[in-house]
Amino acid sequence: MGDEVDGHEVDRSRGSLLARRLAVLTGALALAPAGVAHAGGDPDVGAGKCQVIKFCVDVGVGDEDGGSGGQAGGSQGGNDSGDSKMECKYTKVAPKPPGAFPAWKGADPKKNDLYFYGCTNGDPKNPDGFVVVPMGQPPVPQVDPQELAQRAVDSMTLLGPDIASPRAAGKYTVGVPMWLWVNQSATTYGPNTASASAGGITVTATAKVSKIVWQMGDGASVTCNGPGKPYQASDSLAQSPTCGHVYSKTSASAQNGKCQVTATSTWAINWQGGGQAGQLTEVRQTNVRVAVGEVQVVR
Numbered sequence: 001m002g003d004e005v006d007g008h009e010v011d012r013s014r015g016s017l018l019a020r021r022l023a024v025l026t027g028a029l030a031l032a033p034a035g036v037a038h039a040g041g042d043p044d045v046g047a048g049k050c051q052v053i054k055f056c057v058d059v060g061v062g063d064e065d066g067g068s069g070g071q072a073g074g075s076q077g078g079n080d081s082g083d084s085k086m087e088c089k090y091t092k093v094a095p096k097p098p099g100a101f102p103a104w105k106g107a108d109p110k111k112n113d114l115y116f117y118g119c120t121n122g123d124p125k126n127p128d129g130f131v132v133v134p135m136g137q138p139p140v141p142q143v144d145p146q147e148l149a150q151r152a153v154d155s156m157t158l159l160g161p162d163i164a165s166p167r168a169a170g171k172y173t174v175g176v177p178m179w180l181w182v183n184q185s186a187t188t189y190g191p192n193t194a195s196a197s198a199g200g201i202t203v204t205a206t207a208k209v210s211k212i213v214w215q216m217g218d219g220a221s222v223t224c225n226g227p228g229k230p231y232q233a234s235d236s237l238a239q240s241p242t243c244g245h246v247y248s249k250t251s252a253s254a255q256n257g258k259c260q261v262t263a264t265s266t267w268a269i270n271w272q273g274g275g276q277a278g279q280l281t282e283v284r285q286t287n288v289r290v291a292v293g294e295v296q297v298v299r
Contacts, residue, residue: 088119090131090139103130115139143199145274151196152205153269153280160286161212161263162188165231172292174247179240180214181228182263189227190267203273207282210268216245217259217290251292258289 093114097103103114115131117139133139162183172178186192190208197203214222224243231240239246251259262285269280 088117090115090117093130104132107132111135140199143201143274145201145203145271145276146278146280148196148198148201148203148273149205149269149271149278149280151198152194152203152271153207153282155194155196156192156205156207157187158192158207158267158282158284159187160284161209161265163261163263163286163288165228166261166288166290168288168290170290172247172290174250174292174294176237176246177239178245178247179228179231179235180222180224180243180245180263181230181240182212184227189265195273201274203271205269205271205280207267207269209265211266212243213264213266214243214245215260215262215264216247217251217254217261218247218249220245247292249292250294251290256289258291261288261290262286263288 093116096109096114099109101114104112111134113133113135115133116129117131118128131139162185164181164183165179166172182189184190188209191206192208193204193206195202195204209227210225212224212227214224216222222243222245226242228243229240247259251257254260264283264285267282267284269282271278271280
């Protein structure tokens with residue numbers, strides 16, 4: 001027994017992948033001109049109403065016939081979706097559907113070829129769809145805009161926080177407020193903007209640090225949503241209004257007599273291009289060791 005698509009029987013043994021592809025195509029195929037019939041028995045592939053069936057089979061089945069059907073450009077792999085590897089390829093639609101077929105999007109079938117771009121791991125988010133290509137030219141490989149966004153981010157050389165305070169050579173005291181702040185630059189705080197292009201698509205990404213989490217080395221953690229305010233001598237013993245910490249014990253028992261302070265920045269990245277937009281996140285760290293002592297009273 002088989003399934004029916006637009007009134008035609010399709011072998012169930014093709015599997016769920018074919019069913020999914022056919023479901024994608026059914027709405028468009030229903031708009032193709034009707035009235036061409038082939039009488040009696042199983043339809044003869046490539047003739048009459050079987051033009052539609054052949055069209056579906058070529059698109060949905062892939063390499064069951066050893067690659068016939070006009071495959072161009074081979075397959076594209078390397079993208080993981082869950083535990084299955086996504087294999088994508090172009091399949092040339094032959095014979096060409098009529099000019100009224102929606103996938104042409106107004107293009108002239110006499111001057112263009114129609115390909116179906118499909119991926120085989122069954123993820124409903126795969127970029128399956130039709131691609132119109134000038135006749136005689138190979139289809140341009142499809143590009144995932146998010147992958148381009150990551151390439152743009154990689155070109156930024158994002159670094160960990162450029163810690164201005166505390167300083168390794170500084171002298172800090174129990175009970176005295178320590179002000180925490182960082183120097184700001186494109187690579188250590190942002191904003192940092194870069195673009196990446198491929199396959200006729202350009203994606204632009206902009207990155208900026210959204211927060212810095214300070215691990216103070218005494219078990220305390222301080223989260224700051226900005227770079228911190230630099231200390232001025234006129235601030236005297238006041239606590240930082242934006243980002244600071246007060247040690248309650250010395251660093252004498254810490255390794256080498258110093259507390260290790262770790263500043264971890266979270267980069268929030270917005271990108272857009274290729275008709276899409278999204279967000280990415282990167283995390284970077286910087287460490288510094290500081291000595292914390294007690295006030296010495298001279299009698």
